[in-house]
Amino acid sequence: MTEKDRELLLDLLTRQATEGLTSEESRRLAVLEGSDDDSFDLAAAALMMAELEPADALPAHLRSRIAADAADFVSTNVESSQIEKAVGEIPPRRTPLLSWLGWAVAAAALIALGINISMTRFGVTEIARNPPPTATPTPMTPAQSHDEMMAEPGMTVAKWTPAAKDGEMAKVAGDVVWSDKQQKGYVKLSGLPKNDPNASTYQLWIFEENQGDKTPIDGGTFNISSDGTVVIPIEAKLAAKNPSMFAVTVERPGGVVVSKREKVAALAKVETSRPPDA
Amino acid sequence: MAEPILKRIAAGDKNAVEDCLNAYGGLVYSIARKLMSNEADAEDAVQEAFIDIWKNAGRYDATVASEATFIAMIARRRVIDKIRSIGRRIATDPIEEMVSEPGSTDHKFIQISVEAKEAAEAMKTLRPEQQKVLHLSIVGGMSHQEIAETTGIPLGTVKTHARRGLLRVREALGLGGVTDFEPQEAAI
Structure with a gap:
């Protein structure tokens, strides 16, 4: 060729x-x-x-x-x-069969490795969400993980403020903690109205350095089913670097591909520049 | 280990059709609905995609990819072909307001495909601009030209990012094929 x-x-x-x-x-x-x-x-x-x-x-x-x-x-x-x-x-x-066979062995080995890694990762996820009764050590809840990250040095932390002074979302409060190094974080929120999952969902966005403000990174969708404070793990789809702001919008069920940002529920602006993760 | 559904279909097991629809109907439908704004067009694409799946069931090789990934590949091809044939834009909303893909809290499709989870991990290792181009292209359904116009990245650079990013993901998944070339990193 x-x-x-x-x-x-x-x-x-x-x-x-x-x-x-x-x-x-x-x-x-x-x-x-x-x-x-x-x-x-x-x-x-x-x-x-x-x-x-x-x-x-x-x-x-x-x-x-x-x-x-x-x-x-x-x-x-x-x-x-x-x-x-x-x-x-x-x-x-x-x-053709021959072209598949040429790399089938390597692929099988990698898939086996992938399954192993995947099972390990799923295991961690499942433990966090559905603690098995005999699990040792006792897994932390999202709230505990949030509190632990908040106590660590070098975390990016911001406070939630309502996007509007009036209306049903005017009492939104809480914080968000994020680690560039760990690529994980938690959102703690109170004051968000309950939503009907069949009608709408909340969606988190991360405004950061890599993608710019025009294309914030999706942080996952979530629903509010009860009053009080909720703690939600951030599920960043892309690697986030040095976030400057977090936002929660109201979108259609399942989230949106294109957000018109018509209904912003809360904003959390990172006010201070923190030292990099330890 | 249970015999793959696609192998049963290839062998003429009609019961496997129901199993396939139960296992992967939602996946194919989700792909079509994601990329096509018109419900009727999406349903046509799903119907055609499953015809492709029935016809290609005998090609499935479990040592290469999971069944879900193989089916998703066939479905994507059909949906993209359909979009091109009807000449409609994939997304109805303004491109300028494109934002990153929404997340899922249940990861349904990640759980049925080892490759999906590995791809997600591989994606995070790419350069930010490669991530952006692949994301807008594969998940957002934008053409390279549209990405160039929206982001201001030169078209040639968009193509380069797409190629190198995809090569990296392919490499991470162990999908090196007959055209497994070494991507050359260069300043863009």
Whole structure:
């Protein structure tokens, strides 16, 4: 393969995985060696799943349509040759067996490692949210973790203030603590009105150095179901650096892709520059 | 270990269709609804995506990726093709007000895909501008041109960030394929 072809292949595979190709571009890709490489698309799919907010369940009428289609394609009478023929039709690329086998062993090892790491990480998460009765040592609640971080030196800390002086959110108070080094933090809030999860949700945003004010980092969505003070772990989707402000907005259920920032519930501006994490 | 649903589908097990819809119907539907603003278009895309899934079930290799990631890949391709064919913008809201992706407190899809969790971790290791481009592109559904116009980053640089960022994520997931080239870091 020439360097020019390699460059073209990389460009087309990247664009295919991120923004799609025109028909002409798909044809150009199809004739290149390595065009059947699914790895870019798999990586993009994994990235999307990592940040994808579950939508509603598959509508019943749509499910029926899909099941009806399946009857035409999934049959005990289908021979392998027919399946192979169908595979070649959609989608445009198909990875030959040999190209999969070449890295299957390494992928299997990595996936095994990933499962191990994942289980470890999930274990930590699950302990924090649903402490098992026999867990030792006793896991900390978000409130305890918040208090512990607040007591640590080098944390970024800010106080929540209402976005409006009047109205149902005028009594919002609390604080937020964040660690650049640990990439974790907690929001402590009181005075936020209860919300109907079917009608709206609260969404946290982190204004920081990496992404700039125009594209604050999402810190997760949450709902308020009772009066009193709540402590919520921050779930930053991207690495946050030196936050200057945190904000809570009211959005539609599940959060939004594009926030119009029409209803800002609270703001927490970082007033002082703190030393880096120890 | 239970046989993968896709292998059962490829073998003609009709019961596997229901299992597949139960396990991954929400995933495919969520991808379509995320990227397509029109409900009817999204439903059409989901229906077409599942036809692709039935047809490609025999291709699934559990040693390469999880079933969820494989299905998400097919669904994304179909949805992106659909968007291109109907020529509609992915998001209805002004690009200028684009903000980062909302988070999830239940991580439903991360839990069904090892690669998703690893990808999230890999994403955080990328340079901020690479993160931004990949995020706006893959999750926000913006074209490279739209990203360039919105962020002020030159189009060529957007493409470079997308490529290098995706290569890094691919590498972190162990998805090195036949075009596994070494990305060259250079000042942009």
